[in-house]
Amino acid sequence: MAGYPSAMETRLLQTFATLARTGSFTAAATELRLAQSTVTVQIKALEKALGTRLFDRVARGALLTEDGRRLLGTAEEVLEAESRLFAAAAEDGPVTGTVVVGAGETLCSAHLPLIVAALRELHPEVEVQLEPRGTSAALTGLRSGQLDLALLLEERVNHADIAADRISAQPLDLLCAPGHRLADRTHPATWEELAEEDFFLHEQGCSYSDWLAGQLQAVPGAQPRMTRFGSIEAARSCVTAGLGLTVLPHANASHALEEGRLTLVAGPPLPDVPIHLAHHRRRQPTRAARAVMKAVARHFEQG
Amino acid sequence: MAGYPSAMETRLLQTFATLARTGSFTAAATELRLAQSTVTVQIKALEKALGTRLFDRVARGALLTEDGRRLLGTAEEVLEAESRLFAAAAEDGPVTGTVVVGAGETLCSAHLPLIVAALRELHPEVEVQLEPRGTSAALTGLRSGQLDLALLLEERVNHADIAADRISAQPLDLLCAPGHRLADRTHPATWEELAEEDFFLHEQGCSYSDWLAGQLQAVPGAQPRMTRFGSIEAARSCVTAGLGLTVLPHANASHALEEGRLTLVAGPPLPDVPIHLAHHRRRQPTRAARAVMKAVARHFEQG
DNA sequence: GCCAGCCATCGAGGATGCCGATGGCTCGTA
DNA sequence: TACGAGCCATCGGCATCCTCGATGGCTGGC
Structure with missing residues (x-):
């Protein structure tokens, strides 16, 4: 007492x-x-x-x-x-603080700068810190608390402790350099034809690259030649140099397409890659994190 | 809601x-x-x-x-x-503030200055404010809250809402001027003899004066001559001038006795007048008031 | 002396808090 | 992979506490 x-x-x-x-x-x-x-x-x-x-x-x-x-x-x-x-x-507390967002390099380079810029106008007090991480590293980060949010380029995100919303889907482009022999094809190439080409793809764990690799390897008797790079930029450089083909979400290819460094290859239909916005289910997002989530959602809604 | x-x-x-x-x-x-x-x-x-x-x-x-x-x-x-x-x-709060004490003039002039002086040494923060009031006015003051404490010269204080402690008793002196014809009596005067004298007494409501008046009027066939004054000082002046007798608590007479302006008259035995310290029963005395109560009690204990 | 207003007490009943037991879940380990 | 330890959420029972209306004592005014 x-x-x-x-x-x-x-x-x-x-x-x-x-x-x-x-x-x-x-x-x-x-x-x-x-x-x-x-x-x-x-x-x-x-x-x-x-x-x-x-x-x-x-x-x-x-x-x-x-x-x-x-x-x-x-x-x-x-x-x-x-x-x-x-x-x-x-009363609501101030929307401020740092939000650590994990995302694969694909999204980091194509979308996130725009999102950050839009957010800065709405909430200048919020600082966004980008952490380039693949899907599995991002999930680990969410679980350990190192990440507040993660953007995942995955077909499905199915973990009990991770809440993920499908916020958009990226169309994929099959690409080569303008001078490449497939550049001017008028009718679509088949998987069998494509399996004869050289591919320069993003690293293991990149969902759409893995998907393409799977398609090529599924061609009977094929011995697809695929080189994987830790950096999208590196793979794209090989392609613009005319060494082969790659596949990229449209947003990541549009610049190079406009500048004529890449061109579309007519080929088999490609699926869209969904984008999921994920956070840890047991941890309440901060107000700043919710603001980021809103900005992300708005960005993909508008196009 | x-x-x-x-x-x-x-x-x-x-x-x-x-x-x-x-x-x-x-x-x-x-x-x-x-x-x-x-x-x-x-x-x-x-x-x-x-x-x-x-x-x-x-x-x-x-x-x-x-x-x-x-x-x-x-x-x-x-x-x-x-x-x-x-x-x-x-923790106890500070002993500070003003304590309003009501008391008849008798006590105000004889005792209270000493009490206030003693208190000032112990609790310099406490201010005592004296309110000269007779018994009935003092009781009213306690009830209305104008007074914190009251000193009453009464035989008994018996009111349900007033708490009163008998803290002392004052011996009474029967007094005249040194040149008065009763000044040199060797054997005590009787009430019958005294009833022939002139008396200068304190005002109506003064308990010991009223008591003396009662004794004189109780003498069969007597027509006592009593003059009442609102001020003790006035009555005492008449007596020192040799005009007659008075009765006073010893403490109020001692100065004049020592200086030879008054002398004791041998007479019938006089009762002691009790002093009661009173406060309102339903109101808790402040710490300052309790300090005053202690000082009063100590004063009368020591003599 | 009666009446009105105010506070204290009492008993009832309804709400609430606390507890122990139990179950689901996660994580680390054999 | 299966299991056990540790942690939190839920549940039912029990005791406690809170609130209420009724009643009584008291004071002060008419």
Whole structure:
């Protein structure tokens, strides 16, 4: 029994303050919507808890004692602090802080700079920190708390502890250099034809590159030649140099297409790659993180 | 339903702070001597009351959310204010302020200056304000709250709402001027003899003067000549001028006796007049008032 | 001296808090 | 992979506490 009675309820302090102001048990009870006897009991309980008499009961009502006057101010400080607590809880906190977003290089280079720029206008106080990570590294980061959000280029994100929303889908482009022999094909190349070509793809774990690799390897008797790079830029450079083909989300290829460094290859239909925005299910996103989530969603909605 | 839920208990805030510090429901429960389930329920109740999630429940325990971090400080302010309240209640307040003491002129002139002087040494912060009042006016003052204390020269003080302690008794002196014809009596004068004299007495309502008047009027066939004054000083002046006799508590006569302006008259035995120290029963004396009460009691104990 | 207003007390009943047990979940380990 | 330890959420029971209305004592005014 070291300290004070731990169960101190501010309800008693409310009654204390009201009784001090009105000077009447009955009036205080009316104001507090309580029975008069309840006020009597509560004040008695408070006096017992504080170990001192707070009021003199006189014929016309209740008068603060010296101790009562002395303690009233502090009691009101408690109430005021409590009121501030409720007020702080009611209002939203500032949208500020750093949000660490993990995303594969594909998205980092194509979309995220635009998103960050849009966000900066809406919430200048929010700092976004990009962490280039593949899907599995991103998931680990979400679990360990190193990442607040992750953008995943995956068909499905199915983990019990990860919440993921499908926010968009990227069309894929099959690409080669303008001078490449497949550049001017008028009718689509088949998988069998493509399996004879050289491919320069993004690293293992990149979903659309893995998907393409799977398609090529599925061609019977084929021995597809695929070189994987840790950097999209490196793979794309090989392709613009005319060494072979690659596959990229359209957003990552559009620049080079416009500048004539790459051109589309007519080929078999390619699927869209969905983009998922993920966060840890058990961790509530910060306000800043929610702002980022909104900005991401808006970016992909608009195109 | 305008405001916040009025029943906010700091117990929940204690649990909030402890859980935030330990990061574990189980550890917090152990520290707070509660069951783990209780901590769960309390935190849930607090989150509901505040309308926001305070903790992320993760596998290894509980992590503060952004809102939790933001509100923790304010919650601790509430606890700290409450702690101050208990501390303030535990310690005695300062002995300071003004104490209004009512007393008849008799005591005001003889005793109270000494009491005030003694008190000033012990409690320099306490200011005593003297209100010359007769018994009935003093009682009214106690009831109305104008007086904190009253010193009453009465045989008995018997009022349900007034608490009075008999703290001393004043011996009475029967007095005349040295040249008066009763000054040199060797054997005591009787009431019959005294009833022939001129008396200069304090005002109506002065207990010992009234008592003396009663004795004189009780002498069969007597027509006592008594002049009453609103001021003791006035009555005493008449007596020192040799115009007659008076009766006074010894303390009020001693100065004049020592200086030879008055002398004792041998007469019938006179009773002691008790002094009562009174305060309103329903009003708790302030600390300053209690200090005055102590000083008064000590003064009369010492003589 | 009676009446109106005020506070204290009491008993009942309804709400609430706390507890122990149990179950689901995660993580580390054999 | 299966298992056990540790952690939190839920549930039902029990005791406690809170609130209320009724009643009585008291004071002060008419």
